[in-house]
Amino acid sequence: MNSTDNILLEVRNLRKYFPVTSGIFSRVISSVKAVDNVSFHIKPGETLGLVGESGCGKTTLSRVILRLAEPSGGEVYFEGEDVFRLRGDRLRRFRKNVQIVFQDPYSSLNPRLSIGSIIAEGIGAHGIARGGKKREIVEGLLERVGLSAGYYNRYPHEFSGGQRQRIAIARALSLNPKLIVCDEPVSALDVSIQAQILNLLGELKRDFNLSYLFISHDLAVVEHVSDRIATMYMGEITEIAGAGEFYSRPLHPYTIALLSANLLPEPGRKRRPVILRGDVPSPLDPPPGCRFHTRCPVAEDVCRVKRPEPVEVSGGHMVRCHLVDRKDPAPPGFLADLTLMLHKPAGESGVKPL
Amino acid sequence: METLLKISNLKVCFDTDDGPAMAVDGVDLEIMKGTTLGLVGESGCGKSVTCLSVLRLIPSPPGRITGGEILYKGRNLLALPEKDMERIRGNDISMIFQEPMTSLNPVFTIGEQIKEVIMLHQHKTSAEAGELAVRILDKVGIPSPAIRLKSYPHQMSGGMKQRVMIAMALSCNPEILIADEPTTALDVTIQAQILELMQSLQDEYGMSILLVTHDLGVVASMASHVAIMYASSIVEYGSVEDIFGNPRHPYTLGLFTSIPVIGKRGRALYVIPGNVPDPVSFPRGCRFRPRCLFAAEQCMTQKPPLREIRHGHRAACHFSQTIDKYVWKEKTKTASFLISDEQHG
Ligand SMILES: Nc1ncnc2c1ncn2[C@@H]1O[C@H](COP(=O)(O)OP(=O)(O)OP(=O)(O)O)[C@@H](O)[C@H]1O
Ligand SMILES: Nc1ncnc2c1ncn2[C@@H]1O[C@H](COP(=O)(O)OP(=O)(O)O)[C@@H](O)[C@H]1O
Ligand code: SF4
Ligand code: SF4
Ligand SMILES: [Mg+2]
Ligand SMILES: [Mg+2]
Numbered sequence: 001m002n003s004t005d006n007i008l009l010e011v012r013n014l015r016k017y018f019p020v021t022s023g024i025f026s027r028v029i030s031s032v033k034a035v036d037n038v039s040f041h042i043k044p045g046e047t048l049g050l051v052g053e054s055g056c057g058k059t060t061l062s063r064v065i066l067r068l069a070e071p072s073g074g075e076v077y078f079e080g081e082d083v084f085r086l087r088g089d090r091l092r093r094f095r096k097n098v099q100i101v102f103q104d105p106y107s108s109l110n111p112r113l114s115i116g117s118i119i120a121e122g123i124g125a126h127g128i129a130r131g132g133k134k135r136e137i138v139e140g141l142l143e144r145v146g147l148s149a150g151y152y153n154r155y156p157h158e159f160s161g162g163q164r165q166r167i168a169i170a171r172a173l174s175l176n177p178k179l180i181v182c183d184e185p186v187s188a189l190d191v192s193i194q195a196q197i198l199n200l201l202g203e204l205k206r207d208f209n210l211s212y213l214f215i216s217h218d219l220a221v222v223e224h225v226s227d228r229i230a231t232m233y234m235g236e237i238t239e240i241a242g243a244g245e246f247y248s249r250p251l252h253p254y255t256i257a258l259l260s261a262n263l264l265p266e267p268g269r270k271r272r273p274v275i276l277r278g279d280v281p282s283p284l285d286p287p288p289g290c291r292f293h294t295r296c297p298v299a300e301d302v303c304r305v306k307r308p309e310p311v312e313v314s315g316g317h318m319v320r321c322h323l324v325d326r327k328d329p330a331p332p333g334f335l336a337d338l339t340l341m342l343h344k345p346a347g348e349s350g351v352k353p354l
Numbered sequence: 355m356e357t358l359l360k361i362s363n364l365k366v367c368f369d370t371d372d373g374p375a376m377a378v379d380g381v382d383l384e385i386m387k388g389t390t391l392g393l394v395g396e397s398g399c400g401k402s403v404t405c406l407s408v409l410r411l412i413p414s415p416p417g418r419i420t421g422g423e424i425l426y427k428g429r430n431l432l433a434l435p436e437k438d439m440e441r442i443r444g445n446d447i448s449m450i451f452q453e454p455m456t457s458l459n460p461v462f463t464i465g466e467q468i469k470e471v472i473m474l475h476q477h478k479t480s481a482e483a484g485e486l487a488v489r490i491l492d493k494v495g496i497p498s499p500a501i502r503l504k505s506y507p508h509q510m511s512g513g514m515k516q517r518v519m520i521a522m523a524l525s526c527n528p529e530i531l532i533a534d535e536p537t538t539a540l541d542v543t544i545q546a547q548i549l550e551l552m553q554s555l556q557d558e559y560g561m562s563i564l565l566v567t568h569d570l571g572v573v574a575s576m577a578s579h580v581a582i583m584y585a586s587s588i589v590e591y592g593s594v595e596d597i598f599g600n601p602r603h604p605y606t607l608g609l610f611t612s613i614p615v616i617g618k619r620g621r622a623l624y625v626i627p628g629n630v631p632d633p634v635s636f637p638r639g640c641r642f643r644p645r646c647l648f649a650a651e652q653c654m655t656q657k658p659p660l661r662e663i664r665h666g667h668r669a670a671c672h673f674s675q676t677i678d679k680y681v682w683k684e685k686t687k688t689a690s691f692l693i694s695d696e697q698h699g
Contacts, residue, residue: 190396195612195623224614261546263571
């Protein structure tokens with residue numbers, strides 16, 4: 001295997017298929033390809049953002065990586081070790097090094113435990129500390145995420161959504177992990193609370209050289225926190241690029257569609273044309289060829305029959321589209337002009353925002 | 355511009371275990387004919403209660419409209435007999451909700467549900483209502499509408515259900531559409547479709563829209579006027595250009611600088627310290643005071659009224675004449691971007 005020196009997490013051709021059964025004998029009649037040949041990597045201290053519409057496979061992908069669900073195929077390496085083969089102590093170490101923060105701060109904390117016990121659970125289980133020392137660590141964590149150490153004996157229901165998300169973050173931090181998977185960590189929060197959590201995650205990343213796999217459907221949030229961004233559609237990664245490039249030089253039609261549907265808080269800017277018609281097709285009956293062809297505004301005949309392969313167009317910029325040329329990469333068709341328009345400042349009459 | 359709906363000093367109170375909660379406290383709003391008013395605010399600030407009051411749908415008990423006036427075409431809706439109000443709902447003013455899933459009945463087909471609404475408000479036979487239903491579904495962009503009429507809600511995606519809700523709300527050509535977070539539960543690509551639909555229907559029929567959202571991008575692209583709501587009152591109101599280009603209330607300024615914006619990576623997000631206050635025990639004086647960078651002596655005792663700063667632009671802050679985006683930038687340069695929500699001291 002290639003050099004993994006500066007790679008923290010490497011995902012290769014990962015698949016997760018859910019069987020679809022029918023009838024009294026539960027015969028398997030087909031499968032939902034929730035994650036289909038996904039490959040990417042994350043470096044130490046790096047944030048990879050993952051965006052895509054509801055149901056595209058983001059949560060399933062993170063569950064398989066965390067070994068909360070069995071893969072159907074493919075490999076995951078963490079610090080060079082094959083995650084699906086880990087047993088015993090090595091598995092315990094992996095479970096300590098990789099933590100998760102969920103979207104719903106209401107259901108992810110056990111309502112019967114005090115927040116002190118919730119945060120201390122892992123510390124005890126991994127034998128990191130006990131007794132007074134353990135309590136000291138937990139109090140330090142509470143303060144680190146901006147809560148009072150005096151909250152130790154309180155219960156989750158006494159806290160607001162943003163505070164509960166801090167508790168979940170403190171719990172994730174308690175084992176001194178290297179990677180935190182954040183599955184829509186701010187989607188349930190109001191914008192002012194969202195800002196608190198995003199700033200907190202940013203600080204923790206700097207202080208502890210953390211890596212994040214940051215899942216969200218909000219492009220602005222993802223762009224704000226990520227070093228690199230991946231888009232996902234019907235179980236496949238469609239594009240990966242550095243955050244700056246993702247925004248300034250997107251290539252895949254789906255990325256461009258998402259960017260153009262993101263509304264900027266700038267009145268006077270002409271509303272962009274809606275470029276995606278219809279819904280995501282049923283995952284039970286995915287389209288042949290390019291999965292995106294039923295909604296793609298520039299699809300050609302080849303897209304309806306042949307599945308595009310991922311192509312690296314420049315260092316670290318991967319695109320999966322027949323119409324993006326490897327040697328002279330540009331968005332296909334009219335999307336090239338639209339992409340230029342995305343970044344034009346609001347017109348003369350437009351309002352200059354803060 | 356002609357004012358179609360004028361809300362003055364609206365007050366709504368809910369009885370709770372902890373005492374009376376003023377969910378709406380002295381709200382003033384105007385909706386102009388053929389335009390969209392964006393109502394923006396964080397959760398719990400009273401947006402939905404304001405909307406429900408216009409249709410007099412506040413659940414009672416525990417809720418009560420305790421004061422104010424809602425003038426629609428010269429008549430005060432709050433003083434109308436229930437019989438007249440029923441005619442207004444659906445015919446003149448209709449509403450769509452955030453959760454299309456919960457507002458459609460799971461045991462009836464969508465065709466049955468749309469027909470019922472049509473027959474309730476218009477003198478139509480079942481067959482006529484069926485034909486109209488097909489035409490409306492087609493209008494809101496549902497493919498093969500005649501077949502779709504036979505579907506149950508669970509057989510449709512979130513975006514399709516929201517289209518059905520819009521179809522039902524529009525079946526009687528209302529003058530005002532109240533849309534309470536109509537796209538919050540949807541993906542951005544579907545949101546774009548729904549907003550485009552609402553815009554094209556407005557262009558065609560000239561209806562007015564009260565659009566409730568917490569998404570500043572949605573407001574900027576849809577509204578001609580914007581009201582910012584905080585702690586049960588309107589704190590700033592103006593044209594969309596005024597509010598986005600020249601915000602004058604510290605809460606509005608805080609809100610605008612706390613959201614990530616594409617293309618401005620790396621900018622630290624301003625964090626409004628503290629939390630939204632509880633409506634059973636609002637702070638005295640200005641309700642934003644415990645979280646405000648500009649709070650002064652006066653703010654402790656006097657609640658600032660919503661006052662005109664310039665023509666048509668109003669703000670509820672004692673110092674709005676002097677606070678603007680330049681002052682804000684200067685002030686937040688030195689303000690620490692608190693991650694803590696503890697109130698020290
Ligand atoms: N346990 C399961 N059994 C069968 N299908 C499943 C299961 N879990 C997920 N799926 C399917 O896998 C696909 C991906 O789901 P997943 O929850 O990963 O999406 P997501 O991208 O996280 O969506 P969201 O943005 O709504 O959270 C969907 O089609 C979903 O219905
Ligand atoms: N049925 C109800 N019973 C008691 N309190 C309510 C009820 N509906 C709303 N409230 C309270 O009124 C306030 C405003 O709520 P709402 O208008 O729903 O806020 P939002 O701005 O999020 O739409 C909140 O404090 C809420 O808890
Ligand atoms: S391969 Fe074809 S259908 Fe797929 S994104 Fe590219 S142009 Fe569109
Ligand atoms: S009145 Fe005082 S406390 Fe209220 S917003 Fe203005 S400056 Fe801040
Ligand atoms: Mg998910
Ligand atoms: Mg609401």
